[in-house]
Amino acid sequence: MSSTELSEKDLAYLREAIKVSQQARDEGQHPFGCIIVDENDNVIMSAGNRVPDGDVTQHAETRAVGLITKTRRDLEKCTLYTSTEPCAMCSGAIFWSGIRRMIFGLSNENLIKLTQKSGECPPLYINSRDILGAASHPIEVVGPYIEDEAIIPHKGFWDGGR
Amino acid sequence: MVKTNISKNSPKEATVPELDWPFKLIKSHLETRKLETENVWIACFEPKYASKVTQYVKQIRSKQKESLLHCNRLRRIQDENGSLELQIIICPEKSMTANEIGKDFEDLGIVSKMIFLYAVPAFPPLTDEQFHEWNSVWPVSYRKHVQRQDVFTVHELKRIESILEDLINAAGASHKHGEIGCAAAIYDPTTDTVLAVSVDERSKLKNPINHCVMNAINLVAKRELSRRQNRTDGSKDRYLCKDLTVVMTHEPCVMCSMGLLHSRIRRLIYCKKQPLTGGIESLYGIHWRAELNHRYLAYSGWNKPVPSIKENIHV
Numbered sequence: 001m002s003s004t005e006l007s008e009k010d011l012a013y014l015r016e017a018i019k020v021s022q023q024a025r026d027e028g029q030h031p032f033g034c035i036i037v038d039e040n041d042n043v044i045m046s047a048g049n050r051v052p053d054g055d056v057t058q059h060a061e062t063r064a065v066g067l068i069t070k071t072r073r074d075l076e077k078c079t080l081y082t083s084t085e086p087c088a089m090c091s092g093a094i095f096w097s098g099i100r101r102m103i104f105g106l107s108n109e110n111l112i113k114l115t116q117k118s119g120e121c122p123p124l125y126i127n128s129r130d131i132l133g134a135a136s137h138p139i140e141v142v143g144p145y146i147e148d149e150a151i152i153p154h155k156g157f158w159d160g161g162r
Numbered sequence: 163m164v165k166t167n168i169s170k171n172s173p174k175e176a177t178v179p180e181l182d183w184p185f186k187l188i189k190s191h192l193e194t195r196k197l198e199t200e201n202v203w204i205a206c207f208e209p210k211y212a213s214k215v216t217q218y219v220k221q222i223r224s225k226q227k228e229s230l231l232h233c234n235r236l237r238r239i240q241d242e243n244g245s246l247e248l249q250i251i252i253c254p255e256k257s258m259t260a261n262e263i264g265k266d267f268e269d270l271g272i273v274s275k276m277i278f279l280y281a282v283p284a285f286p287p288l289t290d291e292q293f294h295e296w297n298s299v300w301p302v303s304y305r306k307h308v309q310r311q312d313v314f315t316v317h318e319l320k321r322i323e324s325i326l327e328d329l330i331n332a333a334g335a336s337h338k339h340g341e342i343g344c345a346a347a348i349y350d351p352t353t354d355t356v357l358a359v360s361v362d363e364r365s366k367l368k369n370p371i372n373h374c375v376m377n378a379i380n381l382v383a384k385r386e387l388s389r390r391q392n393r394t395d396g397s398k399d400r401y402l403c404k405d406l407t408v409v410m411t412h413e414p415c416v417m418c419s420m421g422l423l424h425s426r427i428r429r430l431i432y433c434k435k436q437p438l439t440g441g442i443e444s445l446y447g448i449h450w451r452a453e454l455n456h457r458y459l460a461y462s463g464w465n466k467p468v469p470s471i472k473e474n475i476h477v
Contacts, residue, residue: 055383056424057376062417069369088441088448089424092417096370126446131416134445 006103006145013037013081014105014145016046021083022153024048024060031153032060034082036068036075036099044068044078061090065097075099083150084111085143091131095139102132104143105150114151115158176316183314184323185431185461188443190450193288197296199281200230201255203263206276207248212236214272215250222253230254232286234301247275251300255279312429312459318351322431325349325356325409326466333411333469336361343469346374346410348382348403348427357406358382375410375418379403379425403427411468413440419448422458429459433468 006014013035020033032049047064061082068075079101080094085108094102108127132139144150207215219235233251241247252263260277267274282300287293293304314322329345337343342362349356360377364370382403403425410432414422419441422430430442430449441448442460449460 054387055380056426057379057383057421062371062376066369066371069371070367087420087424088446089417089420092415092420092441093371096417098370126448131446 006142009041010079010081010103010142011146013043013079014083014103015149016043017081018083018105018146018150018153020046020048020060021150024050025153025157028052031157032082032084033153034060034064034080036064037079037081039077044072057089059087059090061086062093065093065099069097079103083153084108086128088126088131091128094128095132095135098137100138101140102128102142103145104128104141105145106147106154107144110144110147110151111154114154178314178316178319183461184319185464187312188447188449188460188462189289190447190452192285192452193292193450195285195292197292197299198284199299200284201279202230202233202282203252203255203258203260204249204278204280205252205263205267205274206278207250207272207274209246209248211272211274212248214270215248218266218270218272219250219252222258230282230284232302232304233282234303237301241275251282252277317354321351321354322349322407322409326411326431326433326464329359329409329411330466330468332359332361337469337471340365343471344374344410344412346378346408346414348378349407349409350405351407352405357385371417373415373418375408375414376421378408379421382406382425407431411466412436412471413442413444413462415439416441416446416448419446423448423454423456426456427458429461431461431464433462433464433466435462436471 017033017035020035021031022033024033025031027048030049030051034047035043036045038044045064045068047060047067049060050058050063061080064080075098078099080097080099080103082090082102082104084106085104086094086102087108129141132141205215216235230251235251237249239247239249252258260279263277264274267277280300283296283302287296287302287304293302296302297304325347329347333343333345336345342364345359345361347356347360348358358378358381360374360381362374363372363377366372403422405428408422408427408430410430412434413432413436414430415436416439432442435443437444439445443462450457
């Protein structure tokens, strides 16, 4: 658990991202979701995982970044809220997007405990802080938070109960 | 051209010796790590006590969490008088004290010449080099990783070389149009088919994640999607790039290296490393990490005139 307290506003947006992860699961996708919020508190992008459709790079975060940057490039003041800590690929995409703040729910460590048996998610013990911390521009990484809520969309998913 | 010591009349299947490959296997951080040691208690005794001591060690090990499985338990050495003596690893230093071991030996009627601390290799060797160095410290077991053994046929290397030359041309042309001069291809050696070729399109598509590899994976995904939609044979969905070879002009960034891992490729070959941003030999070694449930072989250093791009640019 992160030591700093998360504001009510941040918590509300993080819950929104968790809701998107539940929607992804309901649609037959993997249970991951994220939203991008601008400096004026507008949710400018929402995206769920689309890996089962055939493109394994279509994680929630890469989709969100890919979609938003088609219409908007100045993302420095935006925050990306994601239901689960991003993998190395998604951390790279966040770096590329120019987004300077990322808040996540479920940690990579706890996700691995769920997914390891299924063999579907390659666990990689390089956490997002390591990758984003080495970025040429500062990116604030906040999390994990409300893991007890963030884990709900994953319950029963990785052990075949889809 | 690919240098081979095989005549022109050789069959297509003739393999090229590793020494003649135009690139080098990129070792993982585990394969290049220097010797790290762990202190253990060693008991020194005459061969006549061997069965009693091994029984004792078995009993000790059953009570402890197993570690150092790669270290042979026993080693034979000659003492200063030329007579044979045995040395055995009892347990890690933190598990017991020399006094406790000495007392146990006394109770069992074992006469030990000496009980001392010794630093043995902490990890199993993964390469010939590590084995030769670490084995001289204390005997270790070593089994060559079967997944690390690769074969290239003459035809395959020539084909990959021609793909690479096409990529260099494509990257050069793309560079002239204001893009980053790098390119990637996804090749299926079993069917000898190039499934996708892509250049970097960040400027053109105004999208910072349209790197050449991500674009190429996307093209393969589209093919796979249409295969799934049109199949009549009841064939299963498959991992996107399973068993495929990815050829690139430059080392992929962390995002792309992980994208390749998610796609389950078999191997990656590229020419030039990106020391500040690459996710393979430069940072993280994403292609081959012990904790991953998939790994891929990676090769670099093919000396080709790839477009020059800044070292701090991710490809």
